[in-house]
Amino acid sequence: MASVVARALVAVDAEKASKQDLELLKKLVMEFKDELDALGVKVDKIDKRVAVLEKNLGGWKLSGQIYFDANFADYDSYDGTYGTNKDGIENDRKFGFGRLRFFLGKQIDENTSLLVRINAADGNFTWDRAYVDTKLPYDVNFRFGRFNFDWESDLGLYDPYTVNNDATFGDWDVDGFQLAKTWGNFDVTAIVGRNTGIGYDYDDNGSKEITDDNTHMAYALKIGTQGEKWMFGAMGYWLNADNLGAEIDVNTYGVYAGYNFTPAVQLKGVYYFQDIDHSLVGLEDSPKSWKAILDVKQDLLKFTSLWIEYAQQDNMFLGTNSYNYLGSDEMNNKPWNNNTAKIWNIIADQKWNDKWGTYLRYWQADWDTAGVDDTKNWTVGVRYQYTPAIQFKLEYDSVDYGDNNGGYGDYDGKNNIFRFRTTVNF
Known part of the structure; x- marks a missing residue:
């Protein structure tokens, strides 16, 4: 027996x-x-x-994340998050939910699971992700439904400290299919879908921006390998317009690499180049973007960790890179021309014990354009982990767009904000 x-x-x-x-x-x-x-x-x-x-x-599992924010702002330029504009209309006190998300999951069998994410905003509940993961023959992982893919985040290529920071390119929600397979240290992921929320609008100056029009098919492929001290690989994104309201195909190719000098010190980066199918005379149709990161853990320096990031991005590069922290949206004044922005993002994060932590952040962009001032942003904050599920955070953020943009840049002046955030994870 x-x-x-x-x-x-x-x-x-x-x-x-x-x-x-x-x-x-x-x-x-x-x-x-x-x-x-x-x-x-x-x-x-x-x-x-x-x-x-x-x-x-057999059972359903419910989890969630709640941010409740008390914002006290002082600014003289437009900021859509807090409801001000250049005409002086201000709403410099705002209390409310910065995030209200619920996750409902079910383990259907040993190899198959279902996850649904529900977002609540302005009293309305909407599901924005719902997908099934299962395993096919030969250990191929198969996902279908509405899901997010963010390969830069998976690879640690943007900082983990600022909640609102974003990928240079990627971080898409998509309705479609994903296949993934791993052979030892080697992995391949392929995605086919649409409704990525990407489209392009032109303004009177001939510039364009990503909008919420669902007008493109999305194809993506990542091939990579990773060892104890190194990682490298390549990514491709093909966004093909198939709607009468869309005029632009965007093909984006990226290569990434990283090396761990010690378990506490890593040098890593990513390089992108694009092929944009547009007809704007005199504007670049093959822009590039790259960034290099030195990531130093607190284990080495003892009193702080350090994230030192330097990026160069052609101003015509179409991406999701926002560096949007505390609603300041430092990329607001990025012009559309053939010049190249130079960006620094430096973060020092200190964990003093299991309860207390502090952090400092400095961000700066040189837009490489006459008539557009540099944008500078700095943040300081303290957090307290009251229980494993509840955290309190108090932070001050200031962004300075400059005073001499002459109407070419979208924003002038400074925005300052104190924010008290209560976070609950369950």
Whole structure:
């Protein structure tokens, strides 16, 4: 009988077992524990595995994240987040939810799970992600539905400290399909979908911006490899217009690499080049963007971590890179021309103990354009982890767009804000 149970333990990873099956198997494991030990079966590990499966199968799991913000602002330029404009209309006190998200998940069987994300904004609840993960033959991971893919985040290519920072290119929600396969240190991911929320509008000056028009098919491919000290790979995004309101195809190619000098010091970066199908005379149709990052963990310096990032981005580069912190949106004055912006993003984050932490951030962009001043932004903050689920954060943020943009840049002057945020994770 112990031999029969042992064979069942071997097969359980490959078969779809019901909750009742797992409960019975667990009882048999406990009853024949000594005999299974004698047969050389690792009962403790199998017992934990069965317990995890038993816990996950059959039930729905609810989790969520809540930000409640109290904002006290002082500014003299437009900021859509806080409702001011250049005409002097101000709303410099704002209390409300910065984020209200709920996640509903179900482990359907050992290899298949469902996740739905619900966002609440202005009293309305909408689901913005709903997808199924399962495993196909040959250990191919298959995902379908509405999901997000953000390969820069997966690779650690933008800082983990600022909540609102974004990828240079990517971080798309898509309705479609994803296939992923891993061979040792080598991995491949492919995506086919649409409704990525990308489209392009022209203003009177001939510039363009990403809008919310769902006008493009999206194809994406990432091929990479990673070892204990290194990583490198390549990415491709093909956004093809297939709607009468869309005029532009955007093909974006990227290569990335990273090297760990020690477990606490990593040098990494990404380089992009684009092929934009547009007909604007005199404007670049093959812009480039790259950034290099020195990531130093607090384990090395003891009193602080350091994130030192330098980027150069052609002003015609179409991406999601916002560096948008505390609603200041430092990229507001980025012009559309053939020049190249130079950007610094430096963060020092200190974890003093399990409860307290502090941080400093400095950001600056030189737009390489006459008539557009540099944009400078700095932030200081303190956080307190009241319980594992509740955190309090107080921070001050100031962005200076400059005073001499002469109407060419969208924003002039300064925005300053104090924010008290209460975060709950459950």
